[in-house]
Amino acid sequence: MAIDHDRLFKELIQTFFEEFLLLFFPDMHEHIDFSHLSFLSEELFTDVTAGEKYRVDLLVETKLKGEDGLIIVHVENQSYVQPSFPERMFIYFSRLFEKYRTRIVPIAVFSHDTLREEPSVFSIEFPFGDVLQLRFFPVELRKKHWRDYIRHDNPIAAALLGKMGYTESEKIELKKEFLRMLVRLELDEARQRLLLGFFETYVKLSEEEEQQLQREVKEMETTEKEKMLELIISYEQRGRKQGLEEGIKRGIEQGIKQGMKQGMKQGMKQGMKQGMKQLIRNMARKGMKVEDIARLVDLPEQDVRELLEEQGN
Numbered sequence: 001m002a003i004d005h006d007r008l009f010k011e012l013i014q015t016f017f018e019e020f021l022l023l024f025f026p027d028m029h030e031h032i033d034f035s036h037l038s039f040l041s042e043e044l045f046t047d048v049t050a051g052e053k054y055r056v057d058l059l060v061e062t063k064l065k066g067e068d069g070l071i072i073v074h075v076e077n078q079s080y081v082q083p084s085f086p087e088r089m090f091i092y093f094s095r096l097f098e099k100y101r102t103r104i105v106p107i108a109v110f111s112h113d114t115l116r117e118e119p120s121v122f123s124i125e126f127p128f129g130d131v132l133q134l135r136f137f138p139v140e141l142r143k144k145h146w147r148d149y150i151r152h153d154n155p156i157a158a159a160l161l162g163k164m165g166y167t168e169s170e171k172i173e174l175k176k177e178f179l180r181m182l183v184r185l186e187l188d189e190a191r192q193r194l195l196l197g198f199f200e201t202y203v204k205l206s207e208e209e210e211q212q213l214q215r216e217v218k219e220m221e222t223t224e225k226e227k228m229l230e231l232i233i234s235y236e237q238r239g240r241k242q243g244l245e246e247g248i249k250r251g252i253e254q255g256i257k258q259g260m261k262q263g264m265k266q267g268m269k270q271g272m273k274q275g276m277k278q279l280i281r282n283m284a285r286k287g288m289k290v291e292d293i294a295r296l297v298d299l300p301e302q303d304v305r306e307l308l309e310e311q312g313n
Contacts, residue, residue, distance in 0.1 A: 003201060005079035009109060010057050012159055012198055013075055014039055015191065017060060019156045020075075023149075024139050028105070032073075036063040040072070043096065056092055072096065073105045081114050086122035090134045106136035111163050115142055146170075150177045153184055159195045162203035171205060172213050176228075178203075179217070183227040196231075280307050 013020050017037070021029040040059040058075040074096060078085055085108070093106055110118050120138040124131040146164040149157040158181040166174050178199055182192060205213065217228050276297065283293045290308070294301040 005111065006055075006057050006077050008198055008201060009077035009079075009111065012156070012194065013058055013077075013109075015194060016155045016159075019154050023152065023154050023156050025107075025137060028137075031064050033063045033065045036070075037061075043092075043099075054088065054092075056096070059096070069102065071103045071105060072100055073107065075107045075109065077109045077111055079111050081112055081116065086119050086134075086136075089136050090122040090132075093134055093136075106134070107139070108136050109139045109141065111141050113142055146174055146177075150181060153181070155185055155187065155191065155195055158182055158185065159198045162199050162201075171203060172209050172216065175199075175203060175205060175213055176216060179228045179231055180222075180224050182231060183224045277307055277310075280304060284308055 018029070018034050021032065038061045040061055043056040043059065044053060056074060057077050060073040060075070061070055062073060063070055074092060076089065076092065082088070089106055089108060093104055096104055108118075108120065118138055118140055121133060121135050123133040141160060141163040142165055144164045146161045146166050149161060149164065158178055161174055161178050161181075182195060185192075187195070214229070214232060217225060217232065220228070276299075280293055280297060283296070284290075290301050290304050294304045297304070
């Protein structure tokens with residue numbers, strides 16, 4: 001399934017909007033009155049010439065300190081290389097201004113993995129004079145090095161470590177520092193899960209790397225050690241639960257398909273059984289104990305042992 005990058009970034013920045021500005025635009029953050037903050041509905045624009053539709057990612061209505069008039073902050077995530085992107089930012093700006101008739105702050109977050117010089121200006125010029133110049137505020141994530149942000153107690157910094165510049169050999173350390181930041185932030189469970197889910201979407205460790213990460217955390221001699229282990233274990237348990245649900249779902253779907261040929265009732269039972277067998281076998285291959293498998297799939301330990309023996313395990 002394709003990743004909906006725009007949705008993920010919108011949810012992250014909307015949840016931590018003030019922290020986003022503080023991290024990347026501290027001067028802007030200093031001037032904005034965050035007691036006046038509202039998120040506007042999405043705007044959908046149609047490019048008649050190209051026959052394409054574009055949806056603005058995030059619009060925030062707010063005020064500047066000491067001023068009564070409203071301003072709008074427009075944040076656009078760009079997850080792929082598009083040479084005409086500055087022109088698109090200008091089109092968004094002009095149509096938003098046409099509708100709201102107020103000052104607009106345009107911000108572009110470049111989250112693609114290509115290292116390139118991203119322009120942050122759209123201009124119309126002639127030899128005899130300039131007609132227009134629109135500047136927007138850029139955030140080029142890939143050009144930022146993750147180590148420069150691990151001392152920030154900022155949830156946006158933690159989540160975006162995985163979109164910054166790092167090498168494959170640094171992945172284990174990257175995730176370890178992310179977990180350390182998460183522990184320091186002491187967020188509620190909902191926001192913690194948002195950051196975990198965002199980070200895990202873009203930084204995927206192999207089973208061997210995950211095991212290495214756990215070993216390194218266990219060897220730590222800091223106060224964050226126990227809470228970091230709790231995060232790892234709780235996230236693994238959620239993953240196993242999701243895996244169980246997916247296994248049962250696939251089993252049911254397979255059972256339904258077989259039921260079309262052999263009878264719905266018999267097919268569903270067989271499909272569920274096959275899904276359960278496959279799930280238990282995968283858990284055993286990953287080194288899980290029989291008692292832990294039995295607890296997760298809600299079956300007696302003897303039944304789990306019999307299923308594993310049937311499959312030659």
